[in-house]
Amino acid sequence: MEAIKEMRAVYAETLVRLGAADSNIVVLEADLMKATGTGLFAKAYPDRAINAGVAEANMVSIAAGMSTEGKIPFAATFACFASRRAFDQFFVSGNYARLNVKLVGTDPGVCAAANGGTHMPFEDLTLMRAIPGLVIVEPSDPVSLEALVEQAASYKGCVYLRLQRKAAPARYAAGERFEFGKAKVLRQGTDAVIVALGALMVGEALKAAELLSAEGWDVAVIDALSLKPLDEKLVLEWAAKTGKLVTCENHQKRGALGSAVAEALAESGTTCRFARIGVDDQFGEVGTQDWLAERFHLTAPHIAAAVKNLH
Amino acid sequence: MDPTERAGLETFAKEIRKLAIGMIGEYGVGHIGGAMSIADVLAVLYGKRLKADARNPRSPGRDRLVLSKGHAGPALYAALAAKGFFPMEWLTTLNQGGTMLPSHCDRNRTPGIDMTTGSLGQGLSAACGIATALRLDGNPATVFAIIGDGESDEGQNWEAAMFAAHRKLSNIVAFTDFNNAQIDGTTEEILGLGSLSSKWAAFGWNAVDVDGHDVGAIDAAIEKAKASKDKPSMIVMHTVKGKGCSFCEGQVGSHNMPVTREMAAEAIAKLGA
The missing domain is CATH 3.40.50.970 (Thiamin diphosphate (ThDP)-binding fold, Pyr/PP domains)
Known part of the structure; x- marks a missing residue:
């Protein structure tokens, strides 16, 4: 890397x-x-x-x-x-x-x-x-x-x-191939899957998986990469496999990654518990990026908590 | 302009008017006023000044036209059909489901249309992009653009004005169809434009006022504009909304109005051969 x-x-x-x-x-x-x-x-x-x-x-x-x-x-x-x-x-x-x-x-x-x-x-x-x-x-x-x-x-x-x-930080080896409509599995896991979009949220999702690992949870992380087309096949496969899915986006919850995944889940009839990490119908404000990430509950501890709440 | 050439272009303008009235009458409603007011400039462009090949509508050497006031599509479709870009029979399909001739210009549907327009204020910017690309390619073609007077309310036109002057895009020859009317009233009532040519000149363009129904004056203005080496040109055409169409000439309310087949037939007859 x-x-x-x-x-x-x-x-x-x-x-x-x-x-x-x-x-x-x-x-x-x-x-x-x-x-x-x-x-x-x-x-x-x-x-x-x-x-x-x-x-x-x-x-x-x-x-x-x-x-x-x-x-x-x-x-x-x-x-x-x-x-x-x-x-x-x-x-x-x-x-x-x-x-x-x-x-x-x-x-x-x-x-x-x-x-x-x-x-x-x-x-x-x-x-x-x-x-x-x-x-x-x-x-x-x-x-x-x-x-x-x-x-x-x-x-x-x-x-x-x-x-x-x-x-x-680089998440992939040089030469890794990417294509529109394809997500990547960054971390394997059996208890839940986190689907994250963008550099900030993929980083937080991986940290959350580490936090959860320390508590005995084995959580997968998917790097969504492509919001449209969304890699529905991969996301649904992991939703079915783990039964618990949390989306993470540096964006409001309404209308983007969380919504796209929810639509795919509902229309496919995939059964799983589901939560969204994202900004909850609020405007932005000033602050450092770290402060704001915490302010809008986008950080690893909030993601980890969302995963654990899916019972 | 010699009398024979003038007569030929005036006849072509009349043909454009008759075809446009006919197609709008066939559909029953349409943007007749602003189609009539640009018939003469279209006659000069497609009858003389605009290099284009109907058999090869995307040929790289052609001159481009962006009809930014895209709602005047029917007038342009009339000119294109008359020049053989597509069959005359298409004209009666205006705005019918699945037509190749939608109310507003669509580059993916109609042969001879260079840019999709309809959301006012964007066409001149697109023309700037085309002109910039042609420059990069060393292509000497001219980019013509036609904007409306009501459309000039859109601030984006003035962003494009600054851009074109800054980059010395002398390969742009633009026209404003100053027919003094927009949907809700006269331009002076709704949002006064003052002296448009002074505004364009202040933005760094060659700007001239012409009688937009005088094919000779339009032609001379284009010739002068094409000789410009360092500035884009704006030809402010003073026109009459609905010009030449007996039931709506000079009527502010003719932006988009119902037109029956009977009204159309009468207006076409009055235009004569």
Whole structure:
């Protein structure tokens, strides 16, 4: 396993690498190039790095226009703006028009930390999930990030990639293969399964499994990776196998991972006990990421408690 | 413009009007007012200025058109059908379930449509994206865009205005259909636009005012715009909503109105051959 690596560096380095082989790859930013780290791409390919200024709606429609000409635009901004601010542009000009826009929402959920409630996206996944056919992924580590960016580039169609910019430890060996719609089992277990989405929550889920292990619980952890399509087959298989399932997301409970898993469970008739870890119908606020994770009950002890409550 | 060419383009504009009135009359309701007011610019584009190949509607060398006021689709469908992009028979299917000609332009359904539009304010941004991509590819094609005056209320147009000027996208030639009317009233009543050409000029564009029903004036403005080396161009066309359609010319309420087959037949007859 690789050491801890800054996710935004992986994002930018991957685009630079892909951009060398394919001159159609372009980067769009809305005055957050410094935050996203794509200055590296701009340095390598100045003509293909387009800064739209603080105008996210315009940026997303421009990306859509570029894709009509065969360009493969990666447009990034904070996830709150990518979803709430530019939703109709992404919906109509990107998705409804069946174009090829890769929209990257950074600083998901409590990762927005000191930027506070205005910048804290607890609803971007719910909004995006409503768009027909959209692929939604949230990598959990540098290895899955690199692979999913690469897949997004070669995939014909819109993708929403939720990106934690901060450093995250590698959960996978270099060269591990990933694909849209596929989750990964990170830890085996027989008593319950935790299904987590994104770097922060996968980390907390693994910690929770350790806490539970100390108390004699043998708990599996699944890295969801792909919210849409969701790997229902794998999730249902583990739900049936363990009989207890807890979803974990750095997002509100309504409409995203927990809802998608609940829908799959209910419609398949799979019998299992079920709980969701996520933000419970609240707005964000300022604080450190750690403080906020605790404030919204997203941390390992809360996950472990949720598992134990499933009797 | 010589008289023969003018007569030819005016005849084409009349044909666009008649076909658009006919298809809306066939369906029974539609965006007739704003379709009529852009018939003349469409005649100049598809009759002269816009390079396109009906047999190869996505050819890389073509000029692009983004009809950002996508609700005026019927006028564009008339021009495209007349130019052979698809069979004339399609025109009577407007807005019928499964049609290739929906009320608002759809690039995946209709040959010759370059961008899906309908949610106002997004088309000029898409045109900026197309123009930027063409530049990267060294493609000399022109990107035409048509926005509405009511549509100009959408702030995103002005984001696109700044972007295009900043990046010197002189390959964009845009038009505003300034027919002075939007759904709830005149533009001055609802959200006054003041001098649109002054606004565009202040945003760093070449901006001119033309009579949007004078094919010669439109043509001359396009020629001048295409010669621009460092600025995008906005041609503010002063038009009349419903122009040329006897039952709605000059009527503010013609944005989206019921049209019977009888009304359509009478209006088409009045336009003459």
